[in-house]
Amino acid sequence: MSLLIRGGTVVTADLTSRADVYCENGKIVQIGEDLQVSAAETVDAGGQLVMPGGIDPHTHMQLPFMGTVASEDFYTGTSAGLAGGTTMILDFVIPDPQQNILDAYLTWRGWAEKSAADYSFHVAITWWDESVHKDMGTLVREHGVNSFKHFMAYKDAIMATDDILFSSFTRALELGAMPTVHAENGELVYQLQKQLLANGINGPEGHPLSRPAAVEGEAANRAIRFAEVIGVPLYIVHVSCSDALDAITRARLAGQRVYGEVLAGHLLIDESVYQNPNWEAAAAHVMSPPFRPKEHQEALWKGLQSGILQTTATDHCCFCADQKAAGKEDFSLIPNGTAGIEDRMAVLWTHGVNTGRLTPEEFVAATSTNAARIFNIYPRKGSISVGADADIVVWDPQATKTISVKTHKQNIDFNIFEGMQVKGLPSNTISAGKLVYANGELRAVKGAGKYIDRPAYHSAFNALEKWSKQSQPAAVVRT
Numbered sequence: 001m002s003l004l005i006r007g008g009t010v011v012t013a014d015l016t017s018r019a020d021v022y023c024e025n026g027k028i029v030q031i032g033e034d035l036q037v038s039a040a041e042t043v044d045a046g047g048q049l050v051m052p053g054g055i056d057p058h059t060h061m062q063l064p065f066m067g068t069v070a071s072e073d074f075y076t077g078t079s080a081g082l083a084g085g086t087t088m089i090l091d092f093v094i095p096d097p098q099q100n101i102l103d104a105y106l107t108w109r110g111w112a113e114k115s116a117a118d119y120s121f122h123v124a125i126t127w128w129d130e131s132v133h134k135d136m137g138t139l140v141r142e143h144g145v146n147s148f149k150h151f152m153a154y155k156d157a158i159m160a161t162d163d164i165l166f167s168s169f170t171r172a173l174e175l176g177a178m179p180t181v182h183a184e185n186g187e188l189v190y191q192l193q194k195q196l197l198a199n200g201i202n203g204p205e206g207h208p209l210s211r212p213a214a215v216e217g218e219a220a221n222r223a224i225r226f227a228e229v230i231g232v233p234l235y236i237v238h239v240s241c242s243d244a245l246d247a248i249t250r251a252r253l254a255g256q257r258v259y260g261e262v263l264a265g266h267l268l269i270d271e272s273v274y275q276n277p278n279w280e281a282a283a284a285h286v287m288s289p290p291f292r293p294k295e296h297q298e299a300l301w302k303g304l305q306s307g308i309l310q311t312t313a314t315d316h317c318c319f320c321a322d323q324k325a326a327g328k329e330d331f332s333l334i335p336n337g338t339a340g341i342e343d344r345m346a347v348l349w350t351h352g353v354n355t356g357r358l359t360p361e362e363f364v365a366a367t368s369t370n371a372a373r374i375f376n377i378y379p380r381k382g383s384i385s386v387g388a389d390a391d392i393v394v395w396d397p398q399a400t401k402t403i404s405v406k407t408h409k410q411n412i413d414f415n416i417f418e419g420m421q422v423k424g425l426p427s428n429t430i431s432a433g434k435l436v437y438a439n440g441e442l443r444a445v446k447g448a449g450k451y452i453d454r455p456a457y458h459s460a461f462n463a464l465e466k467w468s469k470q471s472q473p474a475a476v477v478r479t
Helices: 074-083 101-112 130-143 162-175 186-198 213-230 242-253 264-268 271-275 279-284 294-306 321-327 344-353 360-374 460-468
Strands: 002-006 009-011 016-018 020-024 027-032 041-044 049-052 054-056 086-093 118-124 147-151 178-182 234-236 258-263 311-313 392-402 421-431 434-438
Touching (some): 074 434, 162 178, 178 213
Parallel strands (some): 002 041, 009 049, 054 086, 118 147
16 A cells, blocks of 8 residues: 655654655655655645644543443544544553453453554553562563553542552663653542532532642652652653642753643633533533643643643543533542543644744644654654654644534544634544545544554663753654
8 A cells, every 4th residue: 555645844843844755555665855656545735734643642542430431432532533633542551459450451452452543551550569560571571561650649449659659660660661640649639529528519610629739739749759769750641730830840950851741621721611500511521630720721831832841632531421420419420531632633733833832843742753752652653754654644724623522523422622713634644554534534444553562761761861951852762
């Protein structure tokens, strides 16, 4: 199978140039002006941009959580991603307490076989004993897992206590893996929830009150200090407030290897959504960390612009109205999660590039390349280069639409960006060299996605340190 993208402007994290891109057998094999090649299919990219396909480093497809299962499975979710220009996801294996983590990983691998786009997994550490220590090694060495997730929230469920953090961070360092954390102080959240419910506050408005910014800031700082003492790099997911951002900033200025992720939703939506008198609409926005007061949004944009935050994600975890209704009388029982994989790139282009906050090159870095570098799959992913996987989005900067639940392809009955007008959309998405979205037509194929091994870092930790100190990031060396 061959495909030629002709007449476009190639935009990468490092440069912009006029070039055609020729793909064959799932790889990029030639880049240059006016290529004279014969291809089975040609995409006219005249007047458009040719960029690496998006990588969403934080999704939860088909997640069993809070007594239900996310409505989006790996096929529907990755298909929606392809329609929005995202060609790879990093999802999460979340073992139950005391569940063998390797068994959980194999279960998730089975669920993901239906994916329409490429995928990989972070594996959560939700408990600890010698079997977990051993299986972390097996996951790194035999299954291409190089990151382990730690929920510092969700007490009496999947919360990683300090002793687990120490044991797991230390083991990650031994293996050349990256710890990641969901930074919220679980004990504080638990106590605040009890207090609010005792005072008669049981609606969605109680959700942000039980998870104030200080709760996130404390946990982020604690995780950073653990990583500092142990000497391991750290990746903090869904940074939602200036408190956590400040902790990351201090650490990076001190030379510590700490990386931050921000969600498109946290950049654009504020906590007023929880005051909506329509219970279903307010509950639809319940996720953790919650949406914050507007002043935090500007801080997060500055963090992204300055490079303190490196990646953008969605935490795509869909629960429909009937599932959210489990918390009708108790906000702490509302399943946490919102959608966004289909809209992430469009809303970030509209509110980032079109406003001057981001250059097109910075957009590529934040939506694709930085995730590939941090998680050690660059330049296979996140680049337009000879030998890279042919995961490409052809971007029409003039195309417009109004986001709506009525037209989106996500398997959920609500859209947090409902009614938002965006300018800048994918006209074509290529995955593994095949045209999977073309001018509004979704051609996703169930099971076409591949599992992507992510090698251990080892000496790549040094490359990560070098990159964090440079204005033009260097490629992470795979070992």
